[in-house]
Amino acid sequence: MDVLVTGGTGRLGQRLVQPLQGAGHTVRLLSRRGTGPGGVRGDLAVGGPDLRQAAAGAEIIVHAASDPQGDPWQVDVAGTRRLVEAVDRERLRHLVYLSIVGVDRIPYGYYRAKFAAEQVLLASRLPVTLLRVTQFHDFIDFLLDSAKRGPVLPVPMGWRVQPVDVGEVAAHVTEVVAMPPSGGVVEFGGPEDLAAADLARAWAGARAPGTHVVATPVPGKLSAAVRDGAAVPSGGARGRRTYAEHLHA
Template identity: 70%
Template sequence: MEVLVTGATGRLGRVLVPQLRDAGHGVRQLSRRGAGPGGVRGDLATGRDLGPALAGAEVVVHAASDPRGNPWEVDVAGARRLVEAVDRTRLRHLVHVSIVGVDRVPLSYYRAKYAAEQVLLASGLPLTVVRITQFHDFVDELLDTARRGRLLPVPMGWRARPVDVADAAAHLTGLVDAPPTGGVVEFSGPEELSVADLARSWAAVRAPGAHVLATPVPGRLGSALRDGGALPVRGEHGRRTWAEYLRG
């Protein structure tokens, strides 16, 4: 099928696009410049060129996001622009990539992601919202940023179920051929771990000799994540473990 991917140059998109092509789909990659093989120009933040970019697309995998900029403009308003521009005469399935916990974790970015979900769910389009847990390589980067010399402070009592980005891409590729659910599904890694255990195994490989210090995090955010706000309630799981990622 003809698949258009937003966010094709991001962490997930760079792995997803080759998998979609290997599955036999024609893939267009939406970006502001339209660069690269299969690149088409379109801007979710302004709506410019979205109509021509989306014309003829049978499936849209919407993975674009702006966690470091203005997610209310790109994620939420961008979702509205996408709904207005999509080719309803051709669209069979819109697969929207979101994050496990957007409805429970009190972060501004998560609130924007949840609002974007609501825009799409109310659109009447044939869609599936896929909430995914944090990617292994993102957790890797977070722990590296958190380390202070030989000390690695992490939140006490938080638990996570990180997933390999290739497993997530394979799951999304399978959904492209599946009928839309019309609702929200979840996808996560194969094992639930405490953040302290994630950090200890990370330190053993990345920073031998570093000491992991679990410290309490007060407030609503700390409470939500101690209560499992970042954990899936249901759904399918990937296969590659955190330990396998670190060894790889």
């Protein structure tokens, strides 16, 4: 089938090409510049004829585009509306939206935008699956490296996470694409429910020896939600690669 991947230059988008092609699909990667093998031009932030042309030919759409550092309401929410308007409803068989575990429970602005985008898709009456995944291993690396202050690495006390390998997410997306649309939410996470402090100690041991991890109480509703397991999947399939295996690869 003809598969259009939005966010084609992103961390996950680039990893989707090989498993999707291996499953026999023709893969096009949507990005603002449309460069590279399989690249097509289209900008969810502005819409226009390029987006309409790219979306109209798709039998399957993997909607992985997002803008966590900029204006997610423009790209994730308004951009999803533009995508919905651009698809060929008679041709489209499945739209898989990449969301995040906890968007419905964690009071964080970017998560609210992702949850709003989910509601746009549910209201569209398109054949959709909302695939919520946990944080990627290399994103956990980035967060911990950014939080380090000299020899000290402070982490929120009691936070629970279940990081997942991005390659396993790409493989799972390929499986979901071939399934009938769920019409709702499914989840996918890593193999282990871990405390943030334990993750930090493992990361420090492998990447920053001599770093002292300090578990620090963090007040507020967001912190309470993560302590209560809002970032941990309650169901769905699981990856196999542990965070320790990622660190020592």
